[in-house]
Each structure stands twice: as structure tokens, then as C-alpha cells.
Amino acid sequence: MGTTPIRFGIVGTGWRARFYARLAQALPERLAVAGVVTRSAERARQVEAEWGVPAHRSVGELSADRPEFVIASVPWEASPRVVRELVEHEIPVLAETPPAPDAPGLRELWAAVGGARRADGSGLVQVAEQYTLMPGHAARLALLREGVIGEVTSVQVSSTHLYHAMSLIRHALGVGHGAATVTAHASTAPLADPLSPAGWSDDLTPKDAVTTLAFLDFGGARTALYDFTDNQWWNPLRARRIVVRGSLGEIVDDTVVRMADPRTPVESALTRRRTGTDLNLEGAEVHHISFDGRVVWRNDYLGASLTEDDLAVVDLLSRTGAWVRGAGPEPYPLAEGCQDHLLALAAEESARTGAPVTTAVEAWATR
Numbered sequence: 409m410g411t412t413p414i415r416f417g418i419v420g421t422g423w424r425a426r427f428y429a430r431l432a433q434a435l436p437e438r439l440a441v442a443g444v445v446t447r448s449a450e451r452a453r454q455v456e457a458e459w460g461v462p463a464h465r466s467v468g469e470l471s472a473d474r475p476e477f478v479i480a481s482v483p484w485e486a487s488p489r490v491v492r493e494l495v496e497h498e499i500p501v502l503a504e505t506p507p508a509p510d511a512p513g514l515r516e517l518w519a520a521v522g523g524a525r526r527a528d529g530s531g532l533v534q535v536a537e538q539y540t541l542m543p544g545h546a547a548r549l550a551l552l553r554e555g556v557i558g559e560v561t562s563v564q565v566s567s568t569h570l571y572h573a574m575s576l577i578r579h580a581l582g583v584g585h586g587a588a589t590v591t592a593h594a595s596t597a598p599l600a601d602p603l604s605p606a607g608w609s610d611d612l613t614p615k616d617a618v619t620t621l622a623f624l625d626f627g628g629a630r631t632a633l634y635d636f637t638d639n640q641w642w643n644p645l646r647a648r649r650i651v652v653r654g655s656l657g658e659i660v661d662d663t664v665v666r667m668a669d670p671r672t673p674v675e676s677a678l679t680r681r682r683t684g685t686d687l688n689l690e691g692a693e694v695h696h697i698s699f700d701g702r703v704v705w706r707n708d709y710l711g712a713s714l715t716e717d718d719l720a721v722v723d724l725l726s727r728t729g730a731w732v733r734g735a736g737p738e739p740y741p742l743a744e745g746c747q748d749h750l751l752a753l754a755a756e757e758s759a760r761t762g763a764p765v766t767t768a769v770e771a772w773a774t775r
Contacts, residue, residue, distance in 0.1 A: 563631075
């Protein structure tokens with residue numbers, strides 16, 4: 409990739425756009441914001457003053473700054489229009505999740521830009537799905553690819569919502585874009601909600617919270633269970649967990665069980681090396697994750713003191729930069745993002761109607 413920072417643009421100035429700009433500020437030797445597109449002159453002045461980057465009123469103006477790729481960080485309903493406009497300018501796109509709000513929108517977007525290709529044959533549109541790159545998930549997926557627990561047959565995810573969870577499920581099971589039957593149920597129960605993106609509420613009064621359970625059958629003895637409660641990302645009263653079961657063992661969160669020989673079941677841990685506690689002065693960050701004495705995930709951005717979610721997003725941005733420079737594969741093709749959201753929409757529809765939903769094999773399945 410060379411030594412020059414990856415220069416990317418952003419369409420949008422919301423909290424997620426600010427997230428990307430903040431990471432570029434944290435790693436200036438690796439990332440740089442070429443420019444930002446916003447709707448109003450007043451907001452443009454604010455962005456230039458607060459973010460320290462050029463602000464433009466149109467994609468055409470931004471393209472003059474020659475970003476290597478552009479992140480479409482806009483509301484769901486606006487995303488397809490922005491993605492199409494960027495493709496018209498032949499700019500590689502990293503579209504925020506989901507790339508379109510509903511199934512018709514996904515199909516229309518694919519029909520419009522799914523065939524847009526770079527010179528190397530890769531798709532011009534990628535999706536900003538970072539969850540498989542989060543340290544814990546990346547370490548588990550590395551073990552699954554090695555076959556440590558044999559053939560993966562089922563996954564249970566209670567961590568994040570909808571399309572993000574579907575991404576984890578699909579990649580753990582190794583399923584592509586085939587049909588799946590989704591049976592879901594939503595229930596409401598009281599739950600205190602003391603923490604949100606706005607901060608601590610200082611209120612422990614239980615409020616109605618919806619939990620959605622969805623069973624997904626992909627065929628071929630491959631199934632999944634999706635379990636998510638409102639605000640589970642933030643609420644400290646609801647844990648996150650993942651279970652991956654295979655023909656020769658299982659992974660439960662950070663514990664791996666398998667057979668050492670025909671009579672010896674053994675347990676091993678996925679162990680993080682975290683610094684910054686007690687008298688350790690290396691900085692507060694995770695350095696690596698090991699399994700049976702070998703490293704299965706490593707932090708390539710030491711010194712920036714990034715959270716695990718930040719690390720995943722920085723890794724995604726770096727992989728996107730490598731891709732546009734011809735030094736790496738597509739980071740997350742549009743077809744993958746479309747399939748994730750298609751399954752999420754099926755779960756919502758089944759929970760709403762009380763009937764199973766079987767997804768179709770869509771046009772993007774040919775890629």
C-alpha cells in the first residue's frame with residue numbers, strides 16, 4: 409500500500425461520519441479525510457472548523473479532491489441515491505449499513521450499481537460492515553476456518569442487531585446467498601435501561617423492552633438463533649454472547665471445547681493481552697488474542713489506544729484502502745451487505761406477522 413495515508417471522502421456529517429473523521433485524526437499516518445459533503449453552507453463551515461477538513465456541497469466538488477474512495481454515511485433512505493451518484497462519478501464506494509432500507513430498495517440498488525466494476529473486476533460498491541473484524545469475532549472465525557471444531561452446524565448470536573448479527577451468522581456458518589427460512593417472535597418485558605448513547609440516565613425504572621428471537625434454517629443441517637433486546641449494545645444489564653457449534657466441538661464466547669483424542673475432551677481459552685492495568689504503562693489497549701499459546705488475532709494499530717469497535721472500523725478502512733490500491737481483496741462486497749439485510753428484514757417480517765418467511769435467491773447471488 410505504500411507509505412502515504414489512505415485518503416477517503418465522506419458524504420454526510422452525522423454521528424457516524426464524525427466517527428470516521430475521529431479515527432483518521434487518531435491515525436494520521438494511515439488515514440486522511442480528503443473532504444466531506446454536507447447539505448448546508450452553515451454545516452460546511454462547522455465541519456471545516458470542528459473537523460479540520462474541507463467541506464463541499466456536492467459529490468462533484470468532492471471528486472475534485474481525488475479521494476481514493478468515499479463513504480456514504482447518510483440516512484437509510486438517502487443511501488441508494490448517494491451510492492448511485494458516486495458510481496456515476498466512478499468513485500469506489502463504502503456504503504454504510506444497510507445499503508438500502510428495504511428489500512425492493514436492495515433489489516433496485518443492485519440493478520443500478522451491482523454491475524459497476526473496477527478494472528480488476530471487483531465491485532465498485534462495498535459495504536461498511538465491520539463486525540467480522542472485531543477482535544473476538546475475528547479470532548473465532550480464524551479458528552473456524554482452521555476447522556478446530558469441525559464442520560460448523562449452528563450459531564447463536566445475542567450481541568448486536570439485525571444485519572450485523574446476520575453477517576456474523578453467515579460468516580460463521582459459511583453460508584452464501586441461498587434461500588433461508590426465518591421464524592421469529594417478538595416479546596415485550598420490563599427492563600431498566602440505565603445507559604444509552606446519551607449517557608447514564610440515573611433512572612432504574614423498568615421500561616418496556618422488546619426481545620426478538622429468530623430461528624434461521626439455511627438447509628444442509630445449518631441453523632442459527634438470533635436473540636436481541638432493545639439497546640442491548642449499551643445496556644449493562646444484558647450481556648453479549650455467541651455460541652458456535654460444530655461436528656467436533658463448540659465455541660462459547662471465549663471458551664473452545666474439542667477432543668484432544670477419542671477419549672479426551674479439552675477446553676482452551678481465547679485470551680486477550682490487555683495493557684494499562686496496575687503498573688503496566690504500555691497504554692490501555694488490547695494487543696492480541698491467543699489460543700493454546702499462539703496468536704490468532706493481532707492489533708496492527710498499537711499506540712492509538714483504540715476500542716475494539718474502533719479497531720474493527722480502522723481495519724475495514726485500511727482493507728478498503730488496500731483494495732482500491734490493488735493490494736488486497738474486496739473488503740465487503742455489496743452482495744454481502746444486501747444478503748445480510750435481506751435476512752434481517754425477513755426476521756422483522758416474521759416477528760410482525762407470526763408466520764415463517766423464506767427468502768428468495770436474489771440477483772446478487774450470481775456474484
